[in-house]
Amino acid sequence: MEDDKWGDDPSVQIMRRVFATMEANHTILLDRAHVGRLDGRLGRWRSAALEAFERRWARSARLGIRLEERDVADLYLRCLEEVLQKDGIDPTGTLLSNPVIEQILRNEIDG
Secondary structure, eight states: OOOOSSTTOHHHHHHHHHHHHHHHHHHHHHHHTTOOTTOTTHHHHHHHHHHHHHHHHHHHHHTTOOOOHHHHHHHHHHHHHHHHHHTTOOOSSOSOOOHHHHHHHHHHHHO
């Protein structure tokens, strides 16, 4: 096995933690929504959530809103929740209450 030369980079460590949190939250959300892991709609939902996530993250950066690790994972989860809801899937209430994410969403509406 080769050494993980990237593993010592703090920014890589941060992103690995963010992705791990996103994956865990994704699993919880799908369980709450009673969506199976092999549901054919998942690819479309993930693509739509990723598009919204990237747009909102970039906009938050332009507005000077700094996202911590937890905020990044929460933003993706909120985007996925919205995509599911638009497709008639109820994830049984929001998983998060994050003031930073609420600020981003307010700025999206206001701006």
